[in-house]
Amino acid sequence: MKKHEFLQSLNARLERLPERERRESLAYYEEMIDDRMEEGLGEDVAVAAVGTLDEAVLHILEDIPMTRLLKKSMTPSRSLRAWEIVLLILGSPIWISLIAVAFACVIAIYASLWSVVISLFAVNVSLAVVPIGGILVGFLQLFGGRVGGALFLIGSSILSAGLAIFFFLVCKASVWMMAKLSRGIWMVIKRMFVGKGAAR
Amino acid sequence: MRDIVLRERGYSVDNQMKRGLLDVCVLSAIKNEDSYGYQIIKDIKPYVEISESTLYPILRRLEAAKMLTVRTVEHNGRLRKYYRITRLGLGRIEEFKKEWNEIIGIYQFIMKEGNHEKA
Numbered sequence: 402m403k404k405h406e407f408l409q410s411l412n413a414r415l416e417r418l419p420e421r422e423r424r425e426s427l428a429y430y431e432e433m434i435d436d437r438m439e440e441g442l443g444e445d446v447a448v449a450a451v452g453t454l455d456e457a458v459l460h461i462l463e464d465i466p467m468t469r470l471l472k473k474s475m476t477p478s479r480s481l482r483a484w485e486i487v488l489l490i491l492g493s494p495i496w497i498s499l500i501a502v503a504f505a506c507v508i509a510i511y512a513s514l515w516s517v518v519i520s521l522f523a524v525n526v527s528l529a530v531v532p533i534g535g536i537l538v539g540f541l542q543l544f545g546g547r548v549g550g551a552l553f554l555i556g557s558s559i560l561s562a563g564l565a566i567f568f569f570l571v572c573k574a575s576v577w578m579m580a581k582l583s584r585g586i587w588m589v590i591k592r593m594f595v596g597k598g599a600a601r
Numbered sequence: 602m603r604d605i606v607l608r609e610r611g612y613s614v615d616n617q618m619k620r621g622l623l624d625v626c627v628l629s630a631i632k633n634e635d636s637y638g639y640q641i642i643k644d645i646k647p648y649v650e651i652s653e654s655t656l657y658p659i660l661r662r663l664e665a666a667k668m669l670t671v672r673t674v675e676h677n678g679r680l681r682k683y684y685r686i687t688r689l690g691l692g693r694i695e696e697f698k699k700e701w702n703e704i705i706g707i708y709q710f711i712m713k714e715g716n717h718e719k720a
Contacts, residue, residue: 436639
């Protein structure tokens with residue numbers, strides 16, 4: 402790929418980024434490619450050496466705060482006409498409510514997923530705590546002569562303790578998955594603000 | 602095989618830790634004299650893998666944290682950005698050196714415990 406093709410593609414993928422960020426990102430990659438070409442590398446090789454477009458876009462996006470992306474997406478590219486302003490104001494009860502509902506739905510789903518994780522931990526704690534009482538009562542039963550009942554209680558308690566250890570691994574994995582999901586959702590939202598080109 | 606599985610699950614050098622380490626590497630690369638992006642990569646690469654894409658957010662983050670300043674210089678008919686370390690940046694390097702002594706202590710403890718287990 403030639404330098405101007407790479408930069409044009411990068412520019413297209415970052416089209417909805419704030420102007421300053423887009424300009425600085427392009428200048429950075431242009432400088433990197435030029436430096437490698439100055440050292441004697443061919444243009445195609447120099448472009449390949451700076452990495453793929455996907456990597457470049459991903460790292461640029463990661464770095465830009467969400468607030469700046471939001472501000473850019475909410476800033477109109479041209480000044481609004483009078484009828485557009487009137488329509489915005491008259492329609493505000495509808496679009497504000499829709500945005501609030503959409504936002505509430507996303508938060509509710511996210512909170513529900515985390516509540517599943519918290520429930521898993523609650524079950525884990527129960528499985529870990531129950532054996533303590535179970536073994537105590539089991540031994541009391543044993544001293545009281547109820548061997549059958551004691552064996553059952555002690556056996557169940559040991560089983561519960563074993564399940565608690567296994568379940569802890571499940572809880573740990575669920576937290577890790579939720580953290581990855583959260584990061585993935587955040588990047589998807591960021592890409593929504595930057596545009597389809599950047600999401601490729 | 603286990604290492605491949607661990608790496609796929611993101612358990613290679615912890616991402617946050619690597620980020621912090623790379624920040625200090627970049628600061629060290631410009632500690633003695635101003636440098637530019639490609640030169641910084643060439644200086645660091647023999648020690649740790651770093652790409653242009655990785656370096657870019659690091660430079661921006663360090664600039665935002667006022668650990669380095671940027672100036673644009675004309676070079677062979679085009680513009681090149683040079684990065685200069687600040688007092689804050691120098692302070693971060695010194696802070697890292699102190700933190701690293703602690704990490705070495707933790708590493709030695711872990712290795713010692715590991716040897717006891719084998720025995």
